[in-house]
Amino acid sequence: MEQLCNRRETKRTQTALRLQQCAVQLTIDRGFDGWTIDDLAAAADVSRRTVFNYFDGKADVVLGPVVELDPERVAVFVAGGPSGNLLADVLALAADLIEEHTSDQDMIATGRNAVLGDARLIGLAHQRFEDITATFVELVRERDGDAYSPDRARLLSRLVVTLFDNAAERSVADPGRPFSEHFDAAIRDARDVLA
Amino acid sequence: MEQLCNRRETKRTQTALRLQQCAVQLTIDRGFDGWTIDDLAAAADVSRRTVFNYFDGKADVVLGPVVELDPERVAVFVAGGPSGNLLADVLALAADLIEEHTSDQDMIATGRNAVLGDARLIGLAHQRFEDITATFVELVRERDGDAYSPDRARLLSRLVVTLFDNAAERSVADPGRPFSEHFDAAIRDARDVLA
DNA sequence: TCCCAAGGGTGCAAAGATGCACTCATGGAG
DNA sequence: CTCCATGAGTGCATCTTTGCACCCTTGGGA
Structure with a gap:
């Protein structure tokens, strides 16, 4: 997945990361x-235009690009797969989302703090979760029709x-472990709690 | 002369400088x-092709681009100007050469050491001085005809x-002062010596 | 209320950087 | 001597970055 031999790819990744880090830092410092x-452009040593070449907007730099589900996996999900168990399949879909969009493990904690420290950002993040929720609800409806109430x-x-x-909270407390591990642990604990 | 507001110019200058510094360091370390x-490309974090976008060859990175006289000043010189005194006018021409091609004052000393530390480079530098000398001789001939013997x-x-x-030697001993100042001092001393 | 400055965002063309496939010269190894 | 690996240098298509002119929205002042 990583191409360290390719200068273009490398520099692109570095610039994107630098922009994110600077944006988070600026948000922590000034809101x-x-x-x-x-x-931000000055802090990351790129032109203003370049910022918009990488991200679709100011919020995207801090929150990351709007997540998009893989159409193929979505199709599988709507068809009732991959396991047939709704909860498991939703979790699988969500796990993929997280997996694909987590470029920097330890950035998660910092980013979370930045978001939670700013009222406006909490709103934006909330809006995103709303959108994702709506998407999921729609997908569930496509999959199981009216078997599941909205x-x-x-x-x-x-x-x-x-x-x-x-x-994410676990990740803050124990940054050494990969995020997916914390996610799995959260799932296990949730099951125990609800059992 | 410096345009700190222009990102393009700034980055170009920085890259050129980085290439020169890396080349000098590599020469000092390994010849x-x-x-x-x-x-060099790896050291300066650019692609191999970019090196040739900046310099005309390996030697040019260490020695700097081949100096070129300003055609306008050359015309003035050939016409007998600007002062009418040959020595003064040649010195003026040379001073311009140095002035325009000295991007980094303290690089002069380091660069000089790198050149003097490598036999091959001494040869290349010598060849350059030969070429410059030939140019000057030709210009003097155009200016004063046969009044001056070759x-x-x-x-x-x-x-x-x-x-x-x-x-350059004075610059090594006293890097704090601008190079042009050392050059002027050398001229004064030479006059004293020859007086 | 009207106006304007500030800041987000976009389109476009020019300038830079890169990858890649070349050519050419040279100094050994066999 | 011949062949070949190595490194200099070039041409060109493609991708990035940048500058600049725009447009749109918004929150204050006058």
Whole structure:
């Protein structure tokens, strides 16, 4: 997956990472509204235009790009797969989401702190989770029709979000372990709690 | 002269400087033939191709680009200007050469050491001075016809080179002062010596 | 209320950087 | 001597970065 022999790819990754790190740091220092795109560009030593070449907006730099589900996996999910168990399949879908979009393990904790420290950012992040939830609810409806009530589907999505957030908390407490491990642990504990 | 507001110019200058510094360091460490363009590219974190986008060859990275006289000033010189005194005018021409091609004051000393520490580089540098000398001789001939014998013109050019080298030595001993100042001091001392 | 400065965001063309496939010269190894 | 590996140097297509002119929204002042 990593191509260290390719200068282009390497520099692109470095620049994206640098932008994210600077954005998070600026947010921690001054809050989300305390810095401009120009400030970020200066901090990351790129032009203002380049920021928009990498991210779709100011929020995206801090929160990361809007997550997108793999259409192939979505198709499998809607068809009732991969395991047939709804909870397991939703979790699998969510796990892929996290897996693909976690470029920097230890950035998760820092990023989470930055988000939670700024009211405006909490709102933006919340909006994102809302969108994801809506997507999931729709997917569940496509998959099982009316077998699941929208309320139940919504609860399911919220559970996944909660699991993610709990995993993030664990990641803060124990940054040494990979995030996916914390996520798995959160799932296990949740099962125990609900058992 | 410096445009800190322009990202392009700034980065270009930085890259060129980085390439020069790395090349000099590599030469000091391993000798001129002890490193390849690929080594330099890796050290300066650019692609091999980019090295050739900046410099015309391996030698140019260490010695700097081949100096070129300003055609306008050359025309003035050939016409007998600007002062009418041959020595003064040649010195003025040479001073311009140095002024325009000295991007980094303290690099002069380091670069000089690198050149003097490698036999091959001394040869290359010598060849350059030869070329410059030939150019000057030709210019003097165009200016004063046969009033100056080629031998005398050649001596004149050599004097200038010597002054430059002496100024470089002074620069090594006293890096705090700008190079042009050392150059002027060398000229004064030479006059005293020859008086 | 009207106006304007500031900041987010986009389109486009020019300038830079890179990868890659070449060519050419040279100094050994066999 | 011949062959071949190595490293200098070039041409060209492609991808990135940058500057710049724009547009749109918004929150204050006058």
